[in-house]
Amino acid sequence: MIVPPTGIRVLVATKPVDFRKGMIGLAAHVEHGLRSDPFSGVVYVFRAKRADRVKLLFWDQTGLCLLTKRLEGAKFRWPAIADGVMRLSPAQLSALLEGLDWARVHMRRVRAPQATQ
Numbered sequence: 001m002i003v004p005p006t007g008i009r010v011l012v013a014t015k016p017v018d019f020r021k022g023m024i025g026l027a028a029h030v031e032h033g034l035r036s037d038p039f040s041g042v043v044y045v046f047r048a049k050r051a052d053r054v055k056l057l058f059w060d061q062t063g064l065c066l067l068t069k070r071l072e073g074a075k076f077r078w079p080a081i082a083d084g085v086m087r088l089s090p091a092q093l094s095a096l097l098e099g100l101d102w103a104r105v106h107m108r109r110v111r112a113p114q115a116t117q
Contacts, residue, residue: 023066051075
């Protein structure tokens with residue numbers, strides 16, 4: 001199980017990319033296609049056309065990291081194919097990587113406690 005830390009930003013490229021691309025090709029796609037900075041610490045998520053594979057690209061302050069996952073006998077739940085990006089929470093990313101329906105993962109809103117007097 002891959003559990004991303006809370007507080008990270010996750011951006012999903014909703015349009016499939018050529019999965020022959022490695023980290024340099026995906027970093028170029030982030031910069032030119034998504035108009036974003038691949039070295040910002042954001043986790044960028046890419047999908048294959050068949051929706052059975054994902055790649056995550058992120059900068060960890062020491063280098064560019066590329067994580068690839070393929071589901072066996074299943075497909076990842078994915079948003080409708082469109083140009084652009086959408087944001088996921090770390091919990092939704094974790095559900096996506098487990099092959100679960102990430103759209104059903106919602107953060108519970110908690111009120112801050114009252115100050116004691």
